[in-house]
Every structure is written in structure tokens, then in C-alpha cells.
Amino acid sequence: MKNCYIARSPMVAARQLGGEMVIMSAADSTLFTLNEVASLIWKSADGATPLWEIVNGKVCAEFDVDPEIALADAERLVGELADHGLLLLTNEPARPSPVGAERSL
Amino acid sequence: MSKVAAADPQAVVIKIGDIPIRVVTDDRHFLRVVQDRYMGFLSCETHAGIDLKLDLTAPGRISSEEDIRVARDSARWSAERGDFRLDWDSETGRGQVRQSANPYSLDGALRILHTLLLARRKGFLLHAASAMRNGRAFLFFGRSGAGKTTISRLAPADATLLTDEISYVRRDAETYLAYGTPFTGELAKLGENVSAPIAAVYHLVQAPENRLALMTPADGVRALLESVLFFAEDEQLVKLVFQSVCDLVGRVPVYRLEFVPNKSVWDLIA
Numbered sequence: 001m002k003n004c005y006i007a008r009s010p011m012v013a014a015r016q017l018g019g020e021m022v023i024m025s026a027a028d029s030t031l032f033t034l035n036e037v038a039s040l041i042w043k044s045a046d047g048a049t050p051l052w053e054i055v056n057g058k059v060c061a062e063f064d065v066d067p068e069i070a071l072a073d074a075e076r077l078v079g080e081l082a083d084h085g086l087l088l089l090t091n092e093p094a095r096p097s098p099v100g101a102e103r104s105l
Numbered sequence: 106m107s108k109v110a111a112a113d114p115q116a117v118v119i120k121i122g123d124i125p126i127r128v129v130t131d132d133r134h135f136l137r138v139v140q141d142r143y144m145g146f147l148s149c150e151t152h153a154g155i156d157l158k159l160d161l162t163a164p165g166r167i168s169s170e171e172d173i174r175v176a177r178d179s180a181r182w183s184a185e186r187g188d189f190r191l192d193w194d195s196e197t198g199r200g201q202v203r204q205s206a207n208p209y210s211l212d213g214a215l216r217i218l219h220t221l222l223l224a225r226r227k228g229f230l231l232h233a234a235s236a237m238r239n240g241r242a243f244l245f246f247g248r249s250g251a252g253k254t255t256i257s258r259l260a261p262a263d264a265t266l267l268t269d270e271i272s273y274v275r276r277d278a279e280t281y282l283a284y285g286t287p288f289t290g291e292l293a294k295l296g297e298n299v300s301a302p303i304a305a306v307y308h309l310v311q312a313p314e315n316r317l318a319l320m321t322p323a324d325g326v327r328a329l330l331e332s333v334l335f336f337a338e339d340e341q342l343v344k345l346v347f348q349s350v351c352d353l354v355g356r357v358p359v360y361r362l363e364f365v366p367n368k369s370v371w372d373l374i375a
Contacts, residue, residue, distance in 0.1 A: 013344040015351040017322035024330070024347045026340035031330060033323055 006054075006078050007047030007088045014042070023086055032086065037063060038077055045087060047094030051078060113151070119215065120148035122273045122284040122300075124222055126215065127153035132161055135206040142208040145298045146287045155222070157193070159211070160203040175217060175337040184217045184336070186210075191217060216271065216288060220335050224342040227349050228275030230334040233306075234290075235267040235283045236260050238375055242283035242301040244272050245362070246332040247309035254291040255366045256309065264371075268296040271334065274303065274353065281353050303357050304375065312363035317373045325359030326351055 008014070014023040021039035023032045034042055037059060044054040055071045063070075081087040116129045117140055125148050130136050140147060175184045182200075184191040189210040193200030200218075204210035220230050233246035234253040238261070245256050257269040267273075267283055270290030275282055281303045285296035308320065308328045320328065329350050335343070364370040 011340060013347040015326070015348070017326060017351065017354070020321075020323040022323050022326055022351070024343070026343040026347075029330075029335075029343055031327060033327070 003091055004051040004075070004078070005047055005049070005090045005093050006041075006045040006051055006082075007090070007094050008042065008045050009086055009088055012086050016043075025085060027085060030084070032081075032084065037065075037073075041074055041077065042081075042087075045078075047088070047090070050093075051075065117143070118148040118150050118153050119143045119146055119287075120150070120153075120298075121146055121215070121219060121286055122223070122228070122275055124155070124219065124226075125150050125153040126155045126157060126218065128157050128159060128211070130159040130161065132159070132206060135159070135161060138206070138208055139211065142212075143287050145295055155198045155218075156200070157191075157214070157218070158199075158201045160201055161206050162203060164205045164207070173213075173217065173336045175221075175339075177337065177339050182221060182337075184214065186213055189214050193218060193221075195221070212288065216334065217336060219273070221337060221342065223273075223275060224335070224337075224345045224349075226275055227345075227352070228273070228281075229346050229349055231272040231274055231329070232270070232332040232334055233272040234269045235272040235296075237265040237267055237283070237285075237297075237299060237301045238263060240301055241304035241375065242267065243304060243374055244274070244283060244306045245309050246272070246306065246329065248331075251309040252311050252364065252366065253309065255311075256364070256370065259366065259368050259370060261368070261371055265297050265299060266294065267299070269294065274349075276349065276352070277302075279356075281357060303353070306353070306357055306359045307362040307374070308359065310361060310363045311366065313365065314363070315365060315370050315373055316363040318361045318363075320359045320361050322351075322354050322359075325354045329354065329359065 011026050012023050019036050021034040055074045059070050060067050082089045116127050118125050118127045173186045180196040182193045189204035191202050191214040202214045233244045234257045235244045254269050267285040271288035273284040273286045282300045283303050284300040285298045287295045335346050
């Protein structure tokens with residue numbers, strides 16, 4: 001997953017509620033809840049920042065975790081979220097969204 | 106009601122949650138049935154903006170299938186249950202209900218139409234009882250058998266029943282209002298046609314003793330979403346409903362209410 005870029009799918013609605021991020025797939029109304037670390041990764045999923053940079057720059061800066069273990073956990077997490085259609089994974093950074101484009105949050 | 110009949114002998118305007126819907130039929134007998142069914146929710150408005158023409162069929166012509174299918178093709182919505190088919194154009198506001206002369210079928214079509222209308226008005230229908238007391242509304246939701254009808258029956262004399270079955274929730278400026286509805290459950294009693302700001306929402310659980318616990322916002326949203334009535338597989342509207350539920354939970358406390366079925370439970374409410 002080197003140079004993996006993650007972006008939130010436009011097919012979801014999400015809301016930060018307390019310490020949890022609640023996400024609903026608009027396609028089938030399935031609900032998902034993310035813990036604090038996963039919420040941080042979710043909020044950082046702008047399609048332009050590589051996953052390793054999110055983990056090193058944000059997750060490891062905010063939580064006391066080993067960078068290698070954190071990256072492995074993050075890769076597993078984004079893989080699962082992508083399997084559910086909540087995240088889009090690419091090997092290239094996404095182009096900036098046009099002005100006025102719908103956002104998932 | 107006589108004013109309504111005089112204004113248009115083939116139509117009646119049913120106004121629920123401040124949204125008037127004009128129902129048109131040339132069957133005068135069924136029109137009277139509809140007027141009686143929605144007594145208290147009839148309006149004298151002549152231009153409702155939303156028109157439904159009833160295409161009445163012979164009884165038994167439509168199946169008794171209970172599943173509901175709601176689909177959209179551009180601005181044209183269709184909703185089908187075994188006993189009715191609703192076609193409605195969201196741009197013109199006009200539509201048609203094909204059903205037999207059974208008010209239960211019209212009730213189903215109106216509920217579905219209101220779920221679509223409410224989604225864009227920052228509201229939703231909730232499988233919940235609701236009551237108004239001292240100018241504030243309280244909602245009670247839960248699975249079938251959780252006690253919605255029971256808690257409605259146990260309400261003190263100064264409480265006004267808004268519904269024992271389907272609560273009507275709609276944002277108004279910075280608050281959420283609960284409106285009375287004619288959608289009834291086991292009590293078979295229409296709610297009062299009034300509204301009030303929602304003060305609290307309760308997730309009902311029958312238990313050996315009364316106990317009240319504040320739910321986390323995430324738990325509140327998860328529980329509420331299970332009781333929201335929404336049938337359309339439409340991504341835009343699903344998102345809007347989700348956001349409205351989250352918004353409500355951000356403004357109003359959601360409690361888990363364990364209760365024994367006697368009047369003492371109301372001491373915990375309000």
C-alpha cells in the first residue's frame with residue numbers, strides 16, 4: 001500500500017458525534033462507527049495526502065503508537081472501509097474537486 | 106369541514122405537519138369516508154401545492170403484499186404496496202393513487218409521500234409515540250412491543266397525545282417540532298393537530314423497574330435510525346434524513362427509558 005491515497009466516498013453521510021464518527025452508506029443505509037483513531041484517518045482522507053503521511057503526521061502525533069504498527073493498522077482499516085464502499089483508494093493523488101462539488105460531510 | 110366540502114365537492118385538503126395535500130376523487134361516498142377519517146386534519150386551503158387524484162379500483166384488484174417499494178425516475182416518484190400504487194411528480198406536485206375505496210390504503214400512500222416531502226424539509230417520520238405536556242413535546246420510540254401504546258395510555262390527564270404510532274418531526278428555525286398526526290396504532294385514536302418543540306426523546310425498553318439513562322449521541326443516532334420510516338432507495342434523501350437525525354440528537358437529549366407499565370413512569374418524564 002505504498003503511496004496509497006484515500007478519499008471519502010460521495011455515497012456516504014458522516015457526522016462526528018462525541019468521540020465517535022458515525023457513517024452511513026447512502027446506498028444501503030448501513031451504519032458504521034469509527035473510534036477516535038479511525039475518525040482522525042477518516043477526516044484526513046482528502047484524496048491528496050498519502051496514507052503514510054496521515055499516519056506519521058497526525059495519528060502518531062496525537063496518539064502514543066509505534067509508527068510501523070500504526071501504519072499496518074491504518075492499511076487494514078482503510079482496506080475494510082474501502083470494501084464497504086466508504087473510502088476510495090488510489091495510487092495517485094486525486095485532482096482538486098471543482099468549486100461547489102458535493103462533499104460527503 | 107362544511108367549508109371544505111363547499112369549496113370543491115370532489116376534493117379535500119388534508120394538512121399534516123403544516124403540509125397540505127389535496128386529495129381528489131369523484132366518488133362522493135369515499136370522499137366522506139376520507140373526511141371522517143382525517144377529521145381534525147382538514148384544511149380550507151384551496152391551493153395545496155400537492156395534489157393527489159384517487160383512481161379507485163374494485164376491492165381485491167390489488168394484491169395484499171405488504172412490502173413497500175419506492176423508486177424515483179428523475180422527478181417522478183412511484184411507491185407501491187400490495188393495496189395501492191402512488192405516482193407523484195415532485196416538480197409539478199401532482200400525482201395519483203390507485204387503490205380500492207379503503208382509507209387504510211390512502212393512509213399508507215400519505216405516509217410515504219410525507220417521508221419524501223419531509224426529507225427536504227429537515228424532517229422525518231419516526232415509529233414513535235409522542236405527547237405534548239406544558240407546551241413541550243416528548244417522543245417515545247422503540248421496537249414493536251416496546252411500549253409505545255402503553256406509555257400513551259399511561260399519560261397523565263394534562264398530556265396531549267400527538268400520536269401513538271407515527272411521530273412527525275420537522276425542524277423549525279433552531280428547534281425541532283413534533284406535530285400531531287392522524288396516523289394511529291393500537292389506540293386507534295387520532296392525535297391532536299397541534300405542534301410543540303421537542304424537549305426530549307426516549308428509547309423505550311420494558312423492564313422490572315423504572316430507570317432513565319442519557320444515551321451518547323452516537324448511540325442515540327443509531328437507535329433512532331432503526332425507527333425512522335423511510336423507504337426510498339435514494340442516496341440524496343437518505344443523506345438528508347441521516348443529517349436531520351444527527352441534528353436532532355445534537356439539540357435534544359435522547360434517553361434510554363426502562364419502565365414498568367404503570368403511571369409512575371411519567372414521573373421520570375419532563
